[in-house]
Amino acid sequence: MTIKTKYLLGAAAAAVMVVGVTSSSAFAGGEVNLLTWEGYADESVVKPFEEATGCKVSATYVGSNDDFAPKLAAGGGVYDLVTPSIDATKVLIEAGFIDPLDLSKLPRYSEIYEKFRVSEGINHDGKVYGIPYAWGSIPFMYRTDKFDSAPTSLKILWDSSMKGKISLWDDKSSLYVASRVLGNMNIYDLSDDQLAAAKAKLIEQKPLVRKYWATAGELVDLYASGEVWISNTWGGYQSSLLADQGIEVQEFIPEEGAEGWMDSWMVVSGTPNEDCAYKFMAMSTTEIGQCGVANVNGYSAANVVAAKNCMTPEQFTALHQDNPDYLDSLLLWENLRDRQTAYTNAWNGVKAAN
Numbered sequence: 377m378t379i380k381t382k383y384l385l386g387a388a389a390a391a392v393m394v395v396g397v398t399s400s401s402a403f404a405g406g407e408v409n410l411l412t413w414e415g416y417a418d419e420s421v422v423k424p425f426e427e428a429t430g431c432k433v434s435a436t437y438v439g440s441n442d443d444f445a446p447k448l449a450a451g452g453g454v455y456d457l458v459t460p461s462i463d464a465t466k467v468l469i470e471a472g473f474i475d476p477l478d479l480s481k482l483p484r485y486s487e488i489y490e491k492f493r494v495s496e497g498i499n500h501d502g503k504v505y506g507i508p509y510a511w512g513s514i515p516f517m518y519r520t521d522k523f524d525s526a527p528t529s530l531k532i533l534w535d536s537s538m539k540g541k542i543s544l545w546d547d548k549s550s551l552y553v554a555s556r557v558l559g560n561m562n563i564y565d566l567s568d569d570q571l572a573a574a575k576a577k578l579i580e581q582k583p584l585v586r587k588y589w590a591t592a593g594e595l596v597d598l599y600a601s602g603e604v605w606i607s608n609t610w611g612g613y614q615s616s617l618l619a620d621q622g623i624e625v626q627e628f629i630p631e632e633g634a635e636g637w638m639d640s641w642m643v644v645s646g647t648p649n650e651d652c653a654y655k656f657m658a659m660s661t662t663e664i665g666q667c668g669v670a671n672v673n674g675y676s677a678a679n680v681v682a683a684k685n686c687m688t689p690e691q692f693t694a695l696h697q698d699n700p701d702y703l704d705s706l707l708l709w710e711n712l713r714d715r716q717t718a719y720t721n722a723w724n725g726v727k728a729a730n
Contacts, residue, residue, distance in 0.1 A: 378631025405430040408652040411447060412456040413639065414592045415613065416509075416671075421668035423515040425659050428551060431652035439590040441545045442720065448473040448644065456647040459509060461637045462497040463564070463709035467716065468642065469500050475645045476503035481654045482660040487681040489700060498640050499712060506640030507657050508678035510669045513706050514549065514635040514661060515627045517609040519599060527606065530557045530630045534577075539584045541596055543607035546588035548723040549635060552707070554578045555634035563635075571715075571722050578726040588727065592617065599623060606701065612674020612695075637679070670695060 381541055408431050412416055417435035426433055436455070439446060441464035448455065448468065457534060464556045468474045479485050485493070488508050492498075498506035518527055522541070530553060533542055554577040562572045586604050589595040596617045598604040609615065611627060618625050641657045643650065657666050666677035667686035676695040677683040681699045688711040696702040 386699065403702075404434075406649055406652040407432040407434065407456075408649050408656050409433075409454060409456045410435040410459075410656075411438060411444065411457070412436075412459040416459055416639075416669065416673075417666060420672065421659075421665055424664060425656065429652065429655050431649075431655055434658070437591070440545075442548065444468060445471065445473070453646065453648065455644050456649045456653045458642050458644060459639045460642065461639050461709055462495060463505055463553045463637075463711050465497040465640065465642065466500070466713075468710040469505050473645055474505050475647075476500075477507060477643065477657075478504055479504060480656070482507055482658055482661065484658070484679060484682065487679045488661070489678060489680055491700060491703060492638055492640075492678055495638070497638075500545050504680055507667075508640045509660050510673065510675040510677045510678060511636065511638040511703070513611040513629070513635065514608055515611045515629050516520045516606065516634075517615055517625050517627045518606040519604075520600075520624045522605040522624050526626065526628065528628070528631055530632045532606065533557075534584070536584065538606065541603070541605040542581075542585050542588050543587055543589050543595060543604040544585060545608055546590045546727075548606075548719045549709075550588075550726070551575065551719060551723055552635055554581070556630075559690060561633070563705075563707060564712060564718075565715070566720070571718060573723045575726055579729045582701075582726065582729060596621075599625065610673070610675075616674045633705075633707055636703060636708040638708070646658045 410433065412435055414437050417433060424431045425431065441461050444458055444460045444464055485507060492508035498504060532538060535580055544553065551571065551574045554574040555563045555566060555570065558573055558577060560566060566574065574697050587598060589598060589607065592610060595607060595609065595614050599618055600621055600623055611629060615625050615627050641660055643653055647653055661679050661682065663682045663686035666679050666682040669675050670677050670687065670691065676697060680697055684692060687697065692698055
């Protein structure tokens, strides 16, 4: 499903909205350096924020949740805010990379879906470490001009007729896909034998795969060139980019289910730019931040109040903002705890296989 509805805020209105969540020193200047996903530092959000606060925004993009910990471990005070998904937050918190939040500086925190606010992934030892920003699914997507009938099952990814036309995300979550095909639905707590079976299933599939995609732009290019016909996708995002190029694709939830995710802004421990970091996080929960990510990425918003204020009724419904139970139909990513290394090694083993 492609989200094309746009809710445009005038520059003046946007500035007022941003200033409303900043301190009296709004124009004191400063900077905030983001380690984040594509689309989360779009000019439609960043420009009014910079104009209203004087805080200069710079962004470095990741292609996987596995990128956050190594980059923070490298040190050097390079980043101030990060946006890991809910399965990757605990390792950052427990490693001491992330500081607990001062919720008094985030006035719209209480408007966020309760399901996200109470999540184990952002709560630790009685403190809150992340402010939920966006959420969505990891559906599958196909070019409608290449299929006589719509695919409904993940089994098509192992169909020899699709050789050279398949792509999967270059991420350990590909193991979740293989596990579901094998009937193992406990995808975040696989036994050694189940993990080995998922690895073997992906190695079996590998000759059919055109490429493991690493970024949204890379996947879009593979579809646009006709090299790839079917893949998993960041729901709403790549399909929208392809629609802008006149390429018809369709997202679908396979019979074997789909994963779900939620991303949160988190403050890097010891940041010297805490003031701008909090201003940016506060902005992210307002209408400009929430409809910014919805309009640019096609993702659902974490603040249901802001979403209702800035979305059309059609967009609000299309993004499941009026149906929190939709989240329960997704296999929401979970922290892998002491299995993180095993999963990562299994995925690296798939990529290294001949």
